[in-house]
Amino acid sequence: MTYCKTCKIKYNTPIEKCLFCNNKLIVTTEMQSKVKYKYPEVKGRDSSHIFIRMVIFLIIVANIACFAIDIMDSEPIRLSWSLYSFVSSIYLLLVIQYARRHSSFFNKFYCILILTFLEVTVIGLLSPNYHWAVDYIIPWGIITLNIFSILMTIGRKSKLFQYAIYVFGTSVLGFVPLVLTALKVTETTWPSLTCYMYSIVSLLGLLFFSSKETKEELIRRLHL
Amino acid sequence: MSEKFPAVSKDDRSSVFRLSFYFKEKVDPKILQEAVNQVLPRFEAFAVELKSGLFWYYLAANRKPFYVEEEPTTICKYFSWHSNQGYLFKIYYFSNKITLETFHSLSDGTGAMEFLKSIAYTYFELQGYKLEHEGKIVSQKPHSVSENLDMFEHEYDSTNKKSLKEEPAYHIEGERFESNYSLCVRAQVPTLELINLARKHNSTVGQYITALLAYSIYSCSLSCRTSSKPIKMFIPVNLRKFFKTSTLRNFSLYIKTTYHGSETWDFERMLKVTKEQFEEQLNKEDLHRRINANVGIEKNPLVRMLPLFIKNMAFRIGYYYLAENISTCYISNLGNISLPSTLENFIEDVEFSIGGTSMAVASVKGHTNLMLNTQYKDLSFIQLFVQSLVDSGLDVTIDTNYREGLDDIL
Numbered sequence: 001m002t003y004c005k006t007c008k009i010k011y012n013t014p015i016e017k018c019l020f021c022n023n024k025l026i027v028t029t030e031m032q033s034k035v036k037y038k039y040p041e042v043k044g045r046d047s048s049h050i051f052i053r054m055v056i057f058l059i060i061v062a063n064i065a066c067f068a069i070d071i072m073d074s075e076p077i078r079l080s081w082s083l084y085s086f087v088s089s090i091y092l093l094l095v096i097q098y099a100r101r102h103s104s105f106f107n108k109f110y111c112i113l114i115l116t117f118l119e120v121t122v123i124g125l126l127s128p129n130y131h132w133a134v135d136y137i138i139p140w141g142i143i144t145l146n147i148f149s150i151l152m153t154i155g156r157k158s159k160l161f162q163y164a165i166y167v168f169g170t171s172v173l174g175f176v177p178l179v180l181t182a183l184k185v186t187e188t189t190w191p192s193l194t195c196y197m198y199s200i201v202s203l204l205g206l207l208f209f210s211s212k213e214t215k216e217e218l219i220r221r222l223h224l
Numbered sequence: 225m226s227e228k229f230p231a232v233s234k235d236d237r238s239s240v241f242r243l244s245f246y247f248k249e250k251v252d253p254k255i256l257q258e259a260v261n262q263v264l265p266r267f268e269a270f271a272v273e274l275k276s277g278l279f280w281y282y283l284a285a286n287r288k289p290f291y292v293e294e295e296p297t298t299i300c301k302y303f304s305w306h307s308n309q310g311y312l313f314k315i316y317y318f319s320n321k322i323t324l325e326t327f328h329s330l331s332d333g334t335g336a337m338e339f340l341k342s343i344a345y346t347y348f349e350l351q352g353y354k355l356e357h358e359g360k361i362v363s364q365k366p367h368s369v370s371e372n373l374d375m376f377e378h379e380y381d382s383t384n385k386k387s388l389k390e391e392p393a394y395h396i397e398g399e400r401f402e403s404n405y406s407l408c409v410r411a412q413v414p415t416l417e418l419i420n421l422a423r424k425h426n427s428t429v430g431q432y433i434t435a436l437l438a439y440s441i442y443s444c445s446l447s448c449r450t451s452s453k454p455i456k457m458f459i460p461v462n463l464r465k466f467f468k469t470s471t472l473r474n475f476s477l478y479i480k481t482t483y484h485g486s487e488t489w490d491f492e493r494m495l496k497v498t499k500e501q502f503e504e505q506l507n508k509e510d511l512h513r514r515i516n517a518n519v520g521i522e523k524n525p526l527v528r529m530l531p532l533f534i535k536n537m538a539f540r541i542g543y544y545y546l547a548e549n550i551s552t553c554y555i556s557n558l559g560n561i562s563l564p565s566t567l568e569n570f571i572e573d574v575e576f577s578i579g580g581t582s583m584a585v586a587s588v589k590g591h592t593n594l595m596l597n598t599q600y601k602d603l604s605f606i607q608l609f610v611q612s613l614v615d616s617g618l619d620v621t622i623d624t625n626y627r628e629g630l631d632d633i634l
Contacts, residue, residue: 001621007607008614010621012412015628019409020607038246039625040318042297042405102304217284221277 001035003028013037052096059089083126091119106152110166113148117141135188139177139195146170146202161214165221167206174199240300241333241556241584243340244323244575251317252351257292259347260315264290266363267339268372269331269472273310279532283329286310295323299406299597299625300579315343320572322347328474333558333576334462335472338362341563348570358564368470375475376519379467385517390550393456394448394485396441396581398602406579407630409606410623411594415560415587417618425495429585430557431502433594434459435495437555437583437609438483442494444604448485455483458551463515466508477514479505480551491612554582561588 002011002025004018070082124133149166177192273286288309295316313326342363357364422432460476481501576586584595
C-alpha cells in the first residue's frame with residue numbers, strides 16, 4: 001500500500017503519484033510489490049471510425065464534383081447522369097452502415113439485398129423508360145428475397161421459428177406489385193401476378209407447416 | 225418500458241451497470257462459464273433475448289449457451305446483444321475478479337446482485353467446496369413465478385398519474401476522455417465510520433453522500449453558478465421497500481434532489497435541502513403516481529399504433545429530454561451485501577459501478593466502496609469529495625483504473 005502525505009489518502013493500486021495532487025506516493029507496507037492493478041490496461045484508440053469518415057468525405061466530394069460538372073455541361077441547366085452516381089453513393093453509404101451494424105449475418109445480408117433491389121429500382125425510375133425496373137425488378141426482387149428467407153428455414157424446427165418473420169414479411173411485400181398493376185403503373189403484368197401468386201402460396205405454406213410456437217412467435221412480433 | 229433501454233443505447237450511452245466480486249484466488253474462466261450456464265435457467269429474468277416486432281420490442285426466452293469473456297478496458301461498455309448470443313448481459317473475468325454487466329432493462333442492482341451471488345456460489349461448488357446457502361442464494365431456493373413479474377405493469381393504475389415534465393439540468397463541463405472511457409476512483413471507507421458521520425449530521429448515508437457530491441460539483445464548477453440550469457442528482461430507489469414483491473426484474477425509480485447554482489450554498493444548507501427533498505419524494509403514493517405516468521406512455525393508443533422504427537427515433541429523442549438532459553449525476557446505493565458466511569470466506573471485495581459520470585455505493589465485510597466514475601479529465605470534484613471524507617476523520621483507501629500515461633492515450 002502507498003500513501004499521499006499531502007492528501008492523507010492511502011492507495012491500494014501500483015501507481016506512483018497521487019491522482020489528485022500529483023505528489024509522489026510513499027510506500028507504507030512491504031506488500032506493495034504484491035499490489036496489482038484491478039482493471040485491465042487501456043491499449044490505445046480505436047481508429048476504424050477515421051477510415052469510415054474518410055470514405056464518407058470522399059463520397060461527398062466526388063458527388064459535389066459530379067453535380068458541378070453535370071450542371072456546367074447541360075443546357076438548359078439540370079441534373080442528369082450525376083443523379084445515377086448520387087443514388088449509387090447513397091447505396092454504398094447505406095451498405096457500409098448496415099454492414100457495420102451489430103446484428104446477425106442473415107439480417108445484414110437480407111437488408112443489403114433489399115437495398116440492392118431498391119437501388120436498381122431507383123436507377124430504373126430515373127431512366128427514361130422505368131418499366132424494366134417496375135415491371136421486372138420489383139416482383140422478381142421480392143420473390144428472390146422470399147426464396148432466400150425460405151432456404152434459411154430449411155433444416156431444424158428452430159430455424160423456422162427464427163426466420164418465419166422474414167418469410168412472412170416478404171410474402172406481405174409480394175402484394176405491392178399487385179397494387180402497382182391495379183394502379184396501371186406496370187406495362188407487363190405477368191411478373192407482378194407471378195409474385196402475387198407466389199406470396200399467397202408462401203403464406204399458405206407458412207400457415208400449414210409452422211409449429212404452434214412459430215405461429216405464437218409471429219403473433220407476438222406483429223403485436224396481434 | 226424497460227425494453228427500450230437497449231434501443232436507445234449506443235457507445236456513449238450504454239445503459240449498462242456493473243457488479244463485481246473479487247475472489248481470494250485467480251478466476252478459472254472454464255469453471256466460471258459452467259457456473260453461469262448452470263445458474264442461468266433458474267433466472268428467467270436474465271435468460272432472455274430482445275426481439276423486435278412490428279410495433280414493439282419484447283423479451284423472449286433464450287436457451288443458447290452463454291460465453292464469458294475477458295474484461296474490456298472500458299467500464300460499462302456498450303455491447304450489442306446480437307453478438308452476445310442474444311443475451312442482454314455480459315460476464316467478464318480479470319485476474320481474481322468476476323464482473324456482471326447488464327442492461328437496466330433486465331434488472332436493477334438488487335436483482336443483478338442475486339444473480340451474481342448465485343454464480344459465485346455455484347462457481348465455488350463446482351470447484352468442490354462444500355457451502356451452506358443460509359437462505360441467501362436464490363439459485364438454491366425453489367423457483368417462484370413472482371421472481372419474473374413485471375411489477376410496473378402489475379402496479380399500473382391509469383387514473384392516478386404525475387406529470388413527467390422536468391427542467392434541463394446543469395452538466396459538468398471540461399475535456400472528456402476519448403473512446404467513451406470512464407475513469408473510476410473507488411474510495412473505500414469503514415462502514416461504521418461512514419454511518420456515524422452521517423448520524424452526526426442527523427442524516428442517512430444516502431442523504432449525506434448525495435449532498436456531499438452535489439456540494440463538490442457546486443464548489444468546483446464555477447459555470448454552474450451562472451447557469452440557469454440547476455444541479456440535479458438522480459438517486460434510484462428500490463421500490464421493493466414500498467411494494468412487497470420478490471421480483472428479480474427491474475423495479476426501481478429515480479428520485480431527484482435539485483440545487484440552483486445561482487443561490488449561495490454551504491454544505492450544511494445543501495444537506496438540509498437534500499433531507500427535505502428525500503422525505504418529500506420517498507413516499508409510496510408519489511412513487512406510485514410516477515410508475516403510472518411512466519407506464520402510461522406505453523399504453524397510449526397513439527404510441528402503440530406507431531411502427532417500431534418510428535418509435536425508435538422517438539425513444540432516442542425522448543430519452544435525451546426525459547433522462548439524459550435532466551440529470552447532472554446519478555448516485556446509486558446498493559447498501560450492505562449479505563453473503564452466506566461460507567461464501568464470504570472466498571470473497572475479498574464487492575464493487576458496484578454505473579459508468580458515465582456517477583457514484584455507486586456497495587458495502588461488504590465492514591467496509592463501504594464509493595465508486596466515483598467520471599468521463600472528464602478534471603477530477604477536482606472527486607478530489608473535493610474524497611478530501612471532505614478525509615477531513616471528517618474517515619480512513620480512506622483509493623483504488624483506480626488510472627495508470628500513468630493514460631492522458632497521452634486518451
